[in-house]
Structure formats: C-alpha cells, structure tokens
Amino acid sequence: MEILNSIVLVITIVHGLVVLVKTIDENRALFSKLKKFLSNKVTLVIYEFNGHVKDELYEAVEIYLSNNLPPNKEVEYIYDGHKFKWISIQSEVKSFNLTFRAKDYEFVIDSYLPHILKEAKY
Structure with missing residues (x-):
C-alpha cells in the first residue's frame, strides 16, 4: 500500500x-x-509621395539613411541620446516607418526631423 x-x-x-x-x-x-x-512607442509613417509630388522628408530620409537600410529591414539609430528604429517599406506604396518612444515625440518633430532635412541638403 x-x-x-x-x-x-x-x-x-x-x-x-x-x-x-x-x-x-x-x-x-x-x-x-x-x-x-x-x-509607449509611436510609429511615424513617411510616404514617398504627398499627392502626386515626391515628399521632401521622404527624399531626405533616403539620403540620411543612404545604403544602411535594405528594403523591408530595420535599423536602429541613436541621435542626441534618443533611440530610433527605421524600417524601409518597399511595396506598391513605398514608405519609411520611424518608431520611437512616445515621450520623444516633440524632440522628433522639433529636432530630429529638422536635423535629417538639414543633413540631406549637404
């Protein structure tokens, strides 16, 4: 038992x-x-065209990322202590997706995106 x-x-x-x-x-x-x-992440989608005109920011991002971002892949960038994830979407409608912390939204709009536009012009 x-x-x-x-x-x-x-x-x-x-x-x-x-x-x-x-x-x-x-x-x-x-x-x-x-x-x-x-x-607490935000994704900003930057499309290739704004209506029938190629988007200026899209072109600037292309130059900024240069050849570091193969189609449909992601890469991380750090700018001024802030971490960003870029994804290049290559489909019928091309775009770049920028993902970052929600609390960095104002920094992205006021500093990071203007930095990208400035870098692309040189």
Whole structure:
C-alpha cells in the first residue's frame, strides 16, 4: 500500500509541476501581448509621395539613411541620446516607418526631423 501511495504522490507532484509550467508560459504570453498593447512607442509613417509630388522628408530620409537600410529591414539609430528604429517599406506604396518612444515625440518633430532635412541638403 505504501508503494501505491508513493506512486500516487509522485504522479500528483509531476502533474502539479506540469500545470505550473503551463500556467507560467500562458501568463508570459499574456503579459507579452499586454505589454505590446500598452506600449509607449509611436510609429511615424513617411510616404514617398504627398499627392502626386515626391515628399521632401521622404527624399531626405533616403539620403540620411543612404545604403544602411535594405528594403523591408530595420535599423536602429541613436541621435542626441534618443533611440530610433527605421524600417524601409518597399511595396506598391513605398514608405519609411520611424518608431520611437512616445515621450520623444516633440524632440522628433522639433529636432530630429529638422536635423535629417538639414543633413540631406549637404
């Protein structure tokens, strides 16, 4: 009888561990989705054309990134201590996606984008 009790105890412990590991994995996946949903990131999309005219900022970004960004790939830049992620979208409608922290929005508009425009003119 003791052997049977020991076997039942081992099975119960193993089952409990399996349930615990499964619960941890499910919670990790749920936390990851929640983190993405509550992300403090902003993505600015810069399209190649503004109506029928090629967008000046798009052209400046092309020059700024030069050959460092292959189509549909991403690259990270750091400017003045701020981290930026660029993605070149090469589809029917070409664009650059610039992703950054939401709290850096004013810095991007007031400093980073003007810097890119200035760099492209030289």
